[in-house]
Amino acid sequence: MAKEYTKPLPHPAPESEPFWTAARQHKLKIQKCKSCGSHWFPPAAHCPECLSADHDWIEASGRGRVFSFVTYQRLYNKGWEGEVPYVVALIELDEGPRLLSNLTGIEPEDVACDMAVKVVFDDVTPEVTLPKFTPA
Amino acid sequence: MSAPEPNPALRDKYAIAGTGTSRLGQVPDVSSLGLMEEASANALADAGLTAKDIDGLLVRGPDDVYTFHQVLGERLGINASFSTTTANGGASQILSVILAVMAIDAGLASVVLCGFGRDAWSRTHRTEQARISGATRSAAMETQEFGPEYGLFGAPAMHAFGARRHMHEFGTTREHFGAISLAFREHAQRNPQAQMHGRPLTMEDYLAARMIVEPFCLLDCSLRSDGAGAVIVTTTERARDMPQKPVLIKGFGTHNNLRGWFDGDNMLRTAAGPSGMRAYAMAGLGPKDIDCAQIYDCFTYMVLTQLEDYGFCKKGEGGDFVSSGALRLDGALPTNTSGGQLSETHNEGMLQIVEGARQLQGIYGPDRQVKGAETCLVSGHGGNTVCHSSLILGTA
Secondary structure (H helix, E strand, C coil): CCCCCCCCCCCCCCHHHHHHHHHHCCEEEEEEEEECEEECCCCCCCCCCCCCCEEEEEEECEEEEEEEEEEEEECHHHHHHHCCEEEEEEHHHHHHCCECCCCCCCCCHCCCCCCCCEEEEEHHHHHHHHEEEEEE | CCCCCHHHHHCCCCEEEEEEEEECEEECCCCCCHHHHHHHHHHHHCCCCCHCCCEEEEEEEEECCCCCHHHHHHHHCCCEEEEECCCCHHHHHHHHHHHHHHHHCCCCCCCEEEEEECEEEEEEEECHHHHCCCCCCCCCCCCCCCCHCCCCCCHHHHHHHHHHHHHHCCCCHHHHHHHHHHHHHHCCCCCCCCCCCCCCCCHHCCCCCCCEEEEEEEEEEEECCEEEEEEEEEEEECCCCCCCCCEEEEEEEEHHHCCCCCCCCCCCCCCCHHHHHHHHHCCCCCCHHEEEEECCHHHHHHEEEHHCCCCCCCCCCCHHHHHCCCCCCCCCCEEEEHHHHCCCCCCCCCHHHHHHHHHHHCCCCCCCCCCCCEEEEEEEEEECCCCEEEEEEEEE
């Protein structure tokens, strides 16, 4: 039996629902403007480049690089008890947008800026899947 | 549409006429408002004024006190022709001084009290319940997605992303960050009000300190403090008739990278760059004309990048600059001469305005006074790490 999941879960804004729905289906989706072609993240109703409201949710390549990262050595939340140190990374997707995530399959001391990564999906509860990243 | 240009006609037209602080550090017997009352009363006394002389009140308190300016005005007995609470994080305090100048220039006020007060230490220590919850903000203010589910908590991590990237791009080291921490700690030994007075620091201590969020250790992080500061802003003409030596407002600027800390190069080239350019333009000065600085030091890295962004050294050379001893009282750019937020008191930059003004009034003894200082640059930074304001002060 899986142990209880004690970390915080996302409370999606209405604009973010398609991202989390796609994650449950193991797809990394971001918004793409139908007017100017820009991609953006985090989700918003209008394109931050041209303010068009006309966009698609496209499946991203899932590939990117670690733009920067931090390593927690202090416990801030009981959900991570026994898991310190852990890394939170800022991933720059090949499409351009950046998002925060965790890295799997690598020790904190081996993480470096600009390393290539690809998306993996962590089904943390029956309802919630978190996109995470692993060395590509 | 052409870019707006700062108006040099404002240069030296307005002044800081008085400064005040509350008790600092651990002051559990009063709230943020009580702290602000203390600082306000001291600033008014310093300027030879009473609350009845004030017609502008521009202040900031904890984010969960609605319209802080109104509840403070009620306590101080002030009805003001111009008043608001500023909400730009650590950039708010200089912004209040800027708004004061703009309000006076527009004829909406004549004598303005600007300040900040917060009971940040007591919020987690005043009672046993506060100790257990450990919360400084209400739950509704916390991020709801794209952060906490991945374990992102607290201000240190946000700033540490910038520090890590700077280390990667420019070869900056922990020893460079340590040099900043040590310089300000040394200044705190000269300031009996400083929380870290009597607690000198060595590079060995710095490197052995416990890590919080790498690359930051405990000594890269500013203090948690109770405290308040206040300044009185009026016309230079009026300030000349008041008891203290006026401190001229020579220039100011702002910039806000509202697209966020994670956008583009914002974590490496901060809003201090364009904000500083505007302040220099209004003042008719450049980085070489600045005699001392009070740089917003929520974390060591933020000092390093701002020194570069303000043009005191080239981008990427901040590490060498701080390790040269430049920030020391006898250095090329004496910086955070009170100990700053890393070693005096964290007061969202308000005390750094107070310290800049007092240095230019020349009130300190030789152990703390920057010799011959005629100009001081003060910076404020915050609002999710992207909002910035700059103030250049000068002797009358």
